[in-house]
Structure formats: C-alpha cells, structure tokens
Amino acid sequence: MAGSPRPARRAVLVGGLGGFSAAAIAACAPSAPEQPAQQGGGAAAGTDTLTIATTTDVVNFNPTVGNSRSDQWVTGLMYPRLLTIASDGSKEAELATKWGYVDPTTGYYEIRDDFVWSDGKPLTAGDVAWTLNAVKKDAPSGTFYGQLANFVQARAVSDTRVEFTMTTPDSSLVDEIGFWGCVVPQHVFEPAGSIADFANDGSSGGWVSAGPYVLTKVQAGQSYTLDRVAKYPLVEGGVPVAAKVVYRVFPDVNTEILALRSGEADVIANALPPAQVQPLTATDGLAVEKATGLGYAHMVYNMDNPDLAKAQVRQALAHAADYEAIRKVALSGQAVSTGSSPLMPVLAKYHDPSITEYPFDPGASRALLQQAGYSADADGMFGLTFRLIYSLQDSVTSQWAQMVKDSSAKAGIAIQLQGSERNTYLAQTNDGDYDIYAGNFAIMDDPVLNFSLSYLPDGAINYTHVDDAALNDLIGQGAATTDLDEKVGIFRQAAKMVHEQVYDNIMYTQDLFFAHSAEWSGFISRPSELLSIVNPVSVASATKSAG
Amino acid sequence: MSIASFALRRLGRGVLTVWFAVTVTFLLLRLLPGDPALAVSSPTQTEATRALLLTQYGLDKPLAEQYLLYLGQLLRGNLGTSFTQSVPVLDVLAARLPWTILLTVGALVLTVVIGIPLGVLAASRRGGFLDKAVQVFGVTGQSLFVPSIGVLLLFVVGLKLRWAPIGGAYSDGTYGGQWYLSVLHHLVLPGLSLTLVQLGSYVLTLRATLVDALADDYVVLARANGLSERRILWKHALRNALLPATTLIGLQLGFLVGGAVLTETVFAYPGVGRGIYEAVTQLDFPVLQGAFLMLALTVVVANTLTDLVYGWLDPRVKAS
Numbered sequence: 001m002a003g004s005p006r007p008a009r010r011a012v013l014v015g016g017l018g019g020f021s022a023a024a025i026a027a028c029a030p031s032a033p034e035q036p037a038q039q040g041g042g043a044a045a046g047t048d049t050l051t052i053a054t055t056t057d058v059v060n061f062n063p064t065v066g067n068s069r070s071d072q073w074v075t076g077l078m079y080p081r082l083l084t085i086a087s088d089g090s091k092e093a094e095l096a097t098k099w100g101y102v103d104p105t106t107g108y109y110e111i112r113d114d115f116v117w118s119d120g121k122p123l124t125a126g127d128v129a130w131t132l133n134a135v136k137k138d139a140p141s142g143t144f145y146g147q148l149a150n151f152v153q154a155r156a157v158s159d160t161r162v163e164f165t166m167t168t169p170d171s172s173l174v175d176e177i178g179f180w181g182c183v184v185p186q187h188v189f190e191p192a193g194s195i196a197d198f199a200n201d202g203s204s205g206g207w208v209s210a211g212p213y214v215l216t217k218v219q220a221g222q223s224y225t226l227d228r229v230a231k232y233p234l235v236e237g238g239v240p241v242a243a244k245v246v247y248r249v250f251p252d253v254n255t256e257i258l259a260l261r262s263g264e265a266d267v268i269a270n271a272l273p274p275a276q277v278q279p280l281t282a283t284d285g286l287a288v289e290k291a292t293g294l295g296y297a298h299m300v301y302n303m304d305n306p307d308l309a310k311a312q313v314r315q316a317l318a319h320a321a322d323y324e325a326i327r328k329v330a331l332s333g334q335a336v337s338t339g340s341s342p343l344m345p346v347l348a349k350y351h352d353p354s355i356t357e358y359p360f361d362p363g364a365s366r367a368l369l370q371q372a373g374y375s376a377d378a379d380g381m382f383g384l385t386f387r388l389i390y391s392l393q394d395s396v397t398s399q400w401a402q403m404v405k406d407s408s409a410k411a412g413i414a415i416q417l418q419g420s421e422r423n424t425y426l427a428q429t430n431d432g433d434y435d436i437y438a439g440n441f442a443i444m445d446d447p448v449l450n451f452s453l454s455y456l457p458d459g460a461i462n463y464t465h466v467d468d469a470a471l472n473d474l475i476g477q478g479a480a481t482t483d484l485d486e487k488v489g490i491f492r493q494a495a496k497m498v499h500e501q502v503y504d505n506i507m508y509t510q511d512l513f514f515a516h517s518a519e520w521s522g523f524i525s526r527p528s529e530l531l532s533i534v535n536p537v538s539v540a541s542a543t544k545s546a547g
Numbered sequence: 548m549s550i551a552s553f554a555l556r557r558l559g560r561g562v563l564t565v566w567f568a569v570t571v572t573f574l575l576l577r578l579l580p581g582d583p584a585l586a587v588s589s590p591t592q593t594e595a596t597r598a599l600l601l602t603q604y605g606l607d608k609p610l611a612e613q614y615l616l617y618l619g620q621l622l623r624g625n626l627g628t629s630f631t632q633s634v635p636v637l638d639v640l641a642a643r644l645p646w647t648i649l650l651t652v653g654a655l656v657l658t659v660v661i662g663i664p665l666g667v668l669a670a671s672r673r674g675g676f677l678d679k680a681v682q683v684f685g686v687t688g689q690s691l692f693v694p695s696i697g698v699l700l701l702f703v704v705g706l707k708l709r710w711a712p713i714g715g716a717y718s719d720g721t722y723g724g725q726w727y728l729s730v731l732h733h734l735v736l737p738g739l740s741l742t743l744v745q746l747g748s749y750v751l752t753l754r755a756t757l758v759d760a761l762a763d764d765y766v767v768l769a770r771a772n773g774l775s776e777r778r779i780l781w782k783h784a785l786r787n788a789l790l791p792a793t794t795l796i797g798l799q800l801g802f803l804v805g806g807a808v809l810t811e812t813v814f815a816y817p818g819v820g821r822g823i824y825e826a827v828t829q830l831d832f833p834v835l836q837g838a839f840l841m842l843a844l845t846v847v848v849a850n851t852l853t854d855l856v857y858g859w860l861d862p863r864v865k866a867s
Contacts, residue, residue: 221817
C-alpha cells in the first residue's frame with residue numbers, strides 16, 4: 001500500500017528507540033561491590049541496613065551550605081558537631097570535651113583525640129580552626145555562617161585545642177558555633193577553593209567522613225546510601241551497629257507512612273503530623289518515640305502598621321486568640337503553652353513561671369481597643385482589619401490561622417487570611433508585607449541569639465520591626481555576661497518586656513513524635529526534628545532485633 | 548516540495564519554537580514571587596549575605612543583560628550551574644534523564660501495545676457490548692488525573708496487596724539481573740498511572756478512525772476479492788487508521804512529559820520531573836531553565852519527527 005512504512009524501516013525505528021532507552025538505563029546499572037562495603041565489624045556490628053524515609057532530596061552535600069533537613073541529616077552522619085543539645089536546651093559534649101571562654105572576647109574548645117577521618121587522617125584542632133575561618137571568609141549560605149557575626153578568627157593552639165577571638169563579648173557564641181557549626185576535613189575542602197562554592201558531590205574520589213557513616217552512593221531523587229566507618233568513638237563499642245544506612249526520598253509524610261507500614265522504610269525522619277501519632281502508636285509492628293520540641297509557633301504584629309504600633313491593639317489581639325483550643329484542635333493536644341514567653345518551659349534554666357499566657361478574653365480585647373480610642377460599630381466591629389500571612393505548606397498553622405480569624409471576630413477585629421506557597425511567604429516576610437505574621441521556628445535554643453535576632457533593630461528575624469531602647473539595652477547586657485545567674489535574670493526581664501508589650505506572641509512548643517519499625521530499637525532521642533532519633537549517635541546505635 | 552526542503556522548514560520552525568520556549572521560561576521564572584537567595588539561605592542570614600548570594604547567582608544584573616548572558620551560555624552548550632547544588636546543570640539533568648526516558652517511553656509503548664488491540668476490538672464489534680465497554684473505559688481514562696490514580700494505586704497495589712513498591716526506581720543493594728528486575732518492578736505503578744491517563748484518548752481516536760476506514764471503498768473491494776476479515780482489518784484498514792493515531796502520539800508527548808512531572812512526584816521516581824518539582828521549591832533558576840529547555844527540545848524533536856514520518860507515510864502532507 002502506498003505510503004505505508006516497510007517492515008524493515010519500522011523495525012529500525014522501533015529498535016533505535018528501544019536501544020536508546022535501554023542504553024540510557026544500562027548506564028545506570030550498578031555492578032556488585034568487589035568486597036563487602038562495610039568497613040567496620042566490631043562485636044556489636046551487625047549486617048543490617050537501616051532505611052530512613054525523608055521527604056526531600058539532599059540539595060547540597062557541603063554541610064556549610066545545605067540548609068534542608070535532608071542535607072543536615074545526611075551530612076550530619078559524616079561531619080561531626082562540636083556540641084549537641086540536651087533535652088533542656090543546654091549544650092552537651094560531642095566532638096568537643098570542654099568549651100568556654102579564656103577571656104570575654106576569646107572562646108575555646110578542647111576536642112577529642114580519637115576521631116579519625118575515613119581516609120585514615122586524624123581529625124585535629126587544625127580542621128576545626130580551618131573550618132571556622134573558611135566559613136567566616138567565604139560566607140556560605142547555610143546556618144553556620146549566620147552564627148559567626150561576632151567571630152573574628154580561630155587558631156589551633158594544639159592538636160586538641162582551638163581558640164577563637166570575637167569582635168565583642170558574646171556569651172552565646174561558643175555554644176552556638178559548637179552546635180550549629182560542624183567540622184569538615186581541611187585536606188579535602190581546602191584544595192577545592194572557596195568553601196561556599198564547593199559542591200562536595202563526591203565527584204573527586206568520593207566522600208571523607210568522621211561521623212559513623214560515609215556516603216558511598218547517590219541516586220538523586222531516590223536514595224542516599226552510607227556505609228559504616230571503621231571507628232566511631234561516640235557509640236558503645238566504638239563501631240556503628242547497622243552496616244548501611246539508606247536515606248530514601250518519598251513525596252510526602254503520608255507516603256512515608258505507607259512505606260513504613262509496608263516495610264520499605266524502617267524509620268521516618270520527619271516529625272509525624274499530630275493526627276497520625278495516635279493511629280501509628282496503636283499499629284502493630286511500629287513504635288513511636290517522643291522528642292522534645294525546642295522551637296515555638298508564634299504570631300508577630302508588624303509595628304510599621306500605625307494601629308499595630310499601639311501596645312493596646314497588640315494586647316487586644318493577644319487576648320483574641322484561644323490558645324488552649326488551638327493546641328487541642330490543631331495539634332491534638334501535642335503541644336505545651338510557653339506562657340506567651342520567648343523563654344519556653346523547655347529552656348528550664350531561663351523559663352519564668354510568673355509570666356503566664358494571655359487569657360482568651362474577647363471582652364478584655366474590646367476594653368483595650370476602647371481605651372486605645374477605637375469604637376465599635378453596630379455590628380460590634382472596631383473597623384480594624386489586619387492581613388495575616390502564613391505558609392500553605394504548614395498544615396498546622398493553616399489550621400490555627402482560621403481559628404485566630406474566628407476568635408478575633410468575637411473581639412471585633414477582622415482578620416484577612418493570606419496563605420501562600422513557601423517562596424511567596426518568604427518574600428512577603430522579608431519585605432515586611434503583612435500586618436500579622438504567623439509561623440514557627442524549629443530551634444530557639446539560646447536566649448542571647450534568639451533575642452538578638454528577634455528583637456534588636458537589625459535582627460534578621462525581627463518581624464515585629466521593634467526598636468525599644470530599654471529592650472535593646474537588656475539584650476546587650478545579657479549577651480555580654482558569661483555569669484549564668486546574671487544572664488538568666490536579665491533575659492527574664494527582657495522576656496517580661498516582650499510579653500507586656502506583645503513584641504511577639506509566642507503560642508506553644510510542639511511535642512514531636514517519630515515513628516519507626518518495632519524491629520529496630522536502641523534509638524537515642526534528642527530534642528528537635530533536626531536531631532530527634534536520626535542524630536548520628538542514635539543512628540549508629542540502632543539495632544535490628546534477631547529474627 | 549522535496550523531502551529536504553520539507554525537513555528544513557520543519558527544522559526552522561522547531562528552532563524558533565525552542566527559542567520562544569527558552570525566552571518565556573527565562574522571563575516567567577524571574578516573575579515568580581520570592582528570590583532564590585531567600586529560598587536557599589537560612590532565615591538568620593543578614594541582608595548583606597542575601598545580596599552577596601544574588602551577586603553570585605548573577606541576579607543583580609539588569610534583566611536584559613542576564614538574558615543575553617544566558618543565551619550566550621546556551622550557544623556555547625553551557626546550561627549553567629545549579630544555585631543550590633553548586634554543580635553543572637547538565638550533570639543534574641544527566642543523572643535524572645534516563646529515568647524519565649524509561650518512564651515516558653515505557654508508558655508510550657504500553658499505550659500503543661494495549662491501545663491498538665482495544666481500538667481494533669471496539670471498531671470490529673461496532674455497537675456491540677465490547678465496543679461500548681471500550682468506549683466507557685476510554686472516556687473514564689480521559690478523565691483520570693495522575694495524582695488521584697497514583698495515590699489509589701499506591702494504597703491498593705503498594706500497601707494492601709504489596710505487589711509493587713511504594714516509591715523509587717529500584718531497590719538499593721540489587722545488582723546485575725536482579726537490579727533490572729527491580730527497575731521493572733518499580734516501574735509498574737508509575738508506568739501504569741501514566742499509561743492509564745493517556746490510553747483513553749488513544750483508544751477512542753483509533754476506534755473512530757478505524758470505523759471510518761472500515762467503511763472505505765478499498766475495504767469493500769478487498770471483501771469482494773475474498774480477503775479474510777482478519778486480513779482486511781489488521782493489514783489494510785488498521786494501517787490507514789494508524790496515521791491519525793501516530794499524530795496523536797506526537798501531540799501527546801507534551802502531555803506525557805507534563806504527566807511525568809506529576810507521576811515522578813507522586814511515586815518519588817528520580818526523573819527530571821521530580822527534579823523540576825524540587826527546583827521549583829528552591830527557585831533554582833538554572834536547573835529549571837535547563838529542564839524546560841530539555842523538555843521543549845524533546846517535544847519539538849518528537850513533533851518534527853512525527854511531521855517527517857507523517858510526510859514520509861503520506862506524500863500528500865509534503866505537497867500541502
């Protein structure tokens with residue numbers, strides 16, 4: 001028939017297409033390792049693989065750049081922190097054994113002498129000093145650099161001691177660098193040039209680790225495979241138990257739960273949505289662990305708005321939200337009141353029980369607005385309309401934002417809700433394009449840093465746009481003293497001021513829950529989603545039961 | 548018109564289309580709310596650090612200069628460097644492309660392999676129960692949406708029946724033949740989802756054109772010459788009916804690529820689609836520009852090939 005392709009031509013066409021895709025996929029086929037991948041093998045060392053579910057890819061393997069949870073979970077298994085966080089928010093030893101101040105503008109860390117990079121080179125104070133100086137010089141975009149505002153320079157005074165200088169006395173710097181920073185191998189990172197530009201993607205001979213595991217294989221979009229290292233001094237027996245750890249990427253937490261229930265994942269790294277905690281706790285074969293929350297959810301009133309610049313209006317808004325109902329409904333009761341204070345109960349040394357939560361009292365709100373010169377119309381509304389922004393990706397906030405709107409209406413205040421996707425929300429926040437900001441911070445562990453960032457005029461997260469000389473002064477005094485009792489007293493005063501003036505409306509700290517297969521045990525839970533049961537020591541200690 | 552000038556015209560049109568897609572993508576990304584420096588940096592970063600990042604990304608330059616620099620880069624075959632991953636975009640895409648090819652080509656082949664018998668079955672039993680059943684199936688298929696069918700398959704086939712894995716492209720720790728089996732096993736659910744959403748329109752188009760073809764004079768003549776119904780249907784009528792169906796496949800490629808983005812996201816399949824999803828959330832402009840360029844090229848090349856094949860199959864197309 002005219003125009004019909006001849007069979008031979010067709011075969012070539014179809015064969016070519018098939019051959020192309022087959023060749024493309026064949027290029028991905030892995031070959032079996034020549035020898036067992038695990039390098040360790042002590043008495044406690046097992047042969048099992050621990051599969052951990054996450055919802056995002058690793059964006060950047062350079063721990064000074066990567067900001068996402070997956071970045072920090074995966075690179076955290078390779079690059080040790082100097083300090084970790086205890087359940088009361090205080091810092092505990094990890095790589096560092098001692099830390100503190102030589103004088104008000106000089107800090108120090110003493111580090112362990114038994115850490116070794118996976119290529120056999122010892123981890124020394126030289127690596128620590130080089131990492132700090134390189135981050136300060138090259139300004140990578142991660143959280144680490146944000147902690148170095150008052151940092152000047154570090155030097156290794158011996159193989160196990162680092163000292164660093166500061167521009168001004170800063171009583172939080174040693175703790176905060178110790179926790180938010182990490183140590184990278186100088187001999188790997190230095191030849192790459194700027195630490196801010198180094199992808200650390202393993203393309204130049206793989207990865208080098210001083211944590212319990214080292215990355216050996218990456219399939220972007222699917223999984224990250226890490227093999228056990230020969231020696232990890234922070235775990236009992238000195239060798240991680242699981243032979244391999246695989247981080248598997250799933251689209252969302254619901255799919256992670258399906259994977260956990262089907263046995264494709266052993267642990268879910270992300271905190272469970274409140275509504276899933278009870279059902280998963282009751283599911284056979286699964287276990288749920290609790291981790292203390294170290295952050296808070298809050299509403300911030302933009303004082304650039306003339307109405308919100310009045311303390312009485314902010315106080316009226318603070319009395320117009322039913323916090324108890326929010327915790328009960330939106331969080332299934334899995335949250336604790338902060339007493340409307342930035343010094344949350346979890347910060348046990350700082351928390352001031354005399355500061356109590358704003359009671360939900362629409363009548364009090366109305367009285368405050370009348371005192372401020374506003375009068376209600378026939379419908380009981382005061383003619384005040386505020387635009388509240390929140391991220392649509394945050395399902396809990398999306399839920400309570402509606403509750404705030406409804407309860408504020410009872411106080412005669414109209415709230416317009418504006419939920420946005422994350423990037424729009426970030427842009428609005430950065431531009432101050434809101435009346436009320438609703439959001440949360442995952443870790444607010446150090447009052448000096450948190451108050452400086454949140455309430456000083458040039459603070460990066462001063463979303464209230466507050467500039468109160470008395471508060472600024474208190475924060476300055478608190479930052480300068482290394483006397484804990486004095487510092488606690490100063491920050492309690494500052495917190496009282498924030499509470500009275502409603503410079504911030506801190507609503508609750510969420511309790512965090514993490515699910516894993518009951519076949520695995522031995523996890524060591526630490527506060528926050530960042531550490532939880534996937535912190536390096538916990539992962540290295542996790543054991544699969546026999547049979 | 549000679550085949551050479553026909554091909555040249557199609558090629559020229561393809562180049563223009565790609566340039567248009569590149570330009571629109573470039574502009575649209577810069578119209579998105581937010582900026583990449585905010586998306587990648589920690590909230591505790593200062594304005595100075597954010598400004599530094601924008602300079603590093605080249606986003607501090609005027610739009611026209613950015614555009615010209617980008618076009619210059621493209622002409623040199625350089626897709627740029629990922630903002631967030633600090634690696635060449637080409638490497639980012641090369642790691643993901645084979646999976647997208649496997650998924651889309653797999654779905655395409657499955658569509659044709661299932662679609663042709665179904666279309667033939669319906670057309671040859673026009674008005675009968677099987678024809679009606681195929682039509683109901685086709686219309687239902689057209690109304691399917693990848694995420695809904697995907698989640699349903701995940702729950703029923705993945706969790707309840709445990710016949711297929713929940714996500715990913717293969718099981719870690721598999722090698723050689725086992726690895727290939729694992730790849731096929733993991734392809735089942737995403738491949739099925741993508742096939743089901745495009746199968747309906749293919750079957751209905753094929754059925755309609757085949758019904759028309761079976762009423763043509765040459766079929767009557769073939770019957771008069773004593774050819775068997777089977778031979779008439781499969782050797783003569785189907786060949787002609789396949790022409791519009793072939794065009795549909797070419798046209799559907801754009802839809803298929805869009806469907807792959809959704810499918811890969813639902814099934815955590817490590818292809819370009821999933822990469823686009825991640826890059827959108829991070830506002831990684833170079834990766835997005837590279838991915839959309841690649842997708843535009845794929846669609847243009849496929850459509851051009853379809854045109855050329857169609858012209859080769861049916862000389863009347865070239866003449867017009």
